[in-house]
Amino acid sequence: MVNIAVLGYGTVGSGVVKVLTTNQEKIDKKAGTPIRVKYVLDLRDFPGDPIQEKIVHDFDVILKDPEVKVVVEVMGGLKPAYEFTKAALEAGKSVCTSNKELVAEHGAEFLDLARERNVNYLFEASCGGGIPVIRTLNSSLTAEDIDEVSGILNGTTNYILTEMSEKGSDFDSALKEAQELGYAERNPEADVEGHDACRKIAILSSLAFGHTVKYQDIHTEGITKISHNDIVFAKKFDMSVKLLASAYKYRDGSGKKDYYAMVAPFLVRHGHPLFNVNGVFNAVFVHGNMLGDSMFYGSGAGSLPTASAVVGDVVDAVKHLSRTLFVFWDSKELKLSDNGSAKRPFFIRVPADKKEEASSFFNASEIAESDEIKEETALITEIMTEDEFEKKASEAGYVLSRIRVNQ
């Protein structure tokens, strides 16, 4: 039998207990030994809840109990999660987490520490909830040179964009509805401004490219400026607006490699695997040099899907109690190139009377008009660098909005 401790009895923590209870028989079989929750750390008490007898308020109880081999950190935030994780790993306990902030900030450090102590630091649930993309990058796509990882990594923003597209609502009312349904926080900034997706793509790109991508280096734009008109014209091009968290490697003729990363709204073409990922679902697109396109889709959040990923990690930790699993992520910092040199087409909206002028000035590949919005025209520019585009847009002076087009 292996004893574990769960830090935090919130949404994910209670899900972890539920998953372990509901699927106990299957989980124990796959782990090769029974897995039992010995402690749950929380500031609160839960009188009447069967978990109450396992509640402790002092982390030291867990830290000093040699029977606890695996610690599940599902508190979120940096403090005190950082100190608890570090102390647990130093004490020779494996740690499984869903804490994307902590993994993005200290992942490489904890992986090093886990390696030193012959234990594991696992974080499948930190990106894409129940989507098993991290183990896929670590253990399955080991024969690949990965060129790109791009994902719809935030359910709140994807729900809002889907509502705007399907119901014609504007951003504010879609956000309000998402809040009422519990899909968005009362303070939605971390989601709608892209900060959540930024942490996740920092983690995924670090795993894909092998070195640390600092989330602070990733240019991040949210979806608050996406308008009803953008959505209407995007549909005319048979594209959908998605908040993409994207990282890719660009190899020029000389073999020099440039790495780019960005979180921003993108227009995704019909036929791309991410085009149809709607509502609160998440998906991660991976392109490998041998594999070509692949995509992993599922519930990106929610108590049980996220908890399922955490418990999957616990099973792995239990099966490898004194053997560190290989993770391709070292602490060397990966220098990202300036996005100004990244090339792509841009979607722009312009006043209808500028149609001819803009079409020629931006060398448009496609133009769309709308019966609903007669006073505007939208077009897709030729492929150009971000710097070139910004210069031209400023020179033109009449560009009403711009969204990058995913290639």
Add this chain to the structure above:
Amino acid sequence: MVNIAVLGYGTVGSGVVKVLTTNQEKIDKKAGTPIRVKYVLDLRDFPGDPIQEKIVHDFDVILKDPEVKVVVEVMGGLKPAYEFTKAALEAGKSVCTSNKELVAEHGAEFLDLARERNVNYLFEASCGGGIPVIRTLNSSLTAEDIDEVSGILNGTTNYILTEMSEKGSDFDSALKEAQELGYAERNPEADVEGHDACRKIAILSSLAFGHTVKYQDIHTEGITKISHNDIVFAKKFDMSVKLLASAYKYRDGSGKKDYYAMVAPFLVRHGHPLFNVNGVFNAVFVHGNMLGDSMFYGSGAGSLPTASAVVGDVVDAVKHLSRTLFVFWDSKELKLSDNGSAKRPFFIRVPADKKEEASSFFNASEIAESDEIKEETALITEIMTEDEFEKKASEAGYVLSRIRVNQ
């Protein structure tokens, strides 16, 4: 350094050598040691090909060389692949394969043998080519009770159905085009009659449910009877026709579990993750009791994607040279329930003058007409068992075609 041998220098075998060469640096790093091809077994010689110096014609050379730790079996077919695999495992060598016939027929036996000898039998490439679904079932979704695995597991038939849908072609001309493009064999029976998909769903369902699902027990229908008219009316319902290989668990009120498996054309609703999987791409949909819906998408065939999956297995085999990885598949046979008791709606086409009669007789939930095909009407029946449907269809006497509707 670890030496490996490749059995068969055909499409996949040459891909394996190419993947190992192209991504050597990354692969060696992830394996923790250089992986080198010592022998390639083939009946042919390849003068001028750098592989020639490694070609051997006698399997015994490989079997008796203690330096060869991993054998890659990419010959296909049962003979002599069965004997070679058995001998290699008995000699304490791990075996990695893309051979779905062999895995479907002898998977549990080889897993037992590998366990006895402390080595591994790995077959990621046997289902869905480059889609890493097998390792996901084995290592990631370990906290799940899996209810359903359904896939588009054959690229040839998916290409044909996509062409029929997008270009309005009929089955014969779409097949001919697929053959000209190399997407279909000159003898296409294994693909178009569903036998290939049947082997793959036998493997996936054995892994999902833990016991052996015999492919001979799986009811299998191909796509040869799908007509242009079926496709036209399916679109009217906003559904797409897909060859689904599907296995699921049904729990009735008393807690009794029934297992069903089938390969057949299905109508997939818009919004289902498999709806938009087009062309030669494959995808596997998995539903878990905690995770909910998830889907894994990618290249289901092709030399390099398949080879990438094989080499991913080789890396795993090298990292676990004398330690058997856990696989949830034993040799106990899983008894499938009779499909006659499986419940679902059915799509049917009937003569236009039977519209009212059929609509009432089958308690239709949806009806569609087409300007192109005025002489017919299509409808979706209420949910009923296959037996009930067959009885009613035979009683009616006017049903022109029927396709199951995926729920």
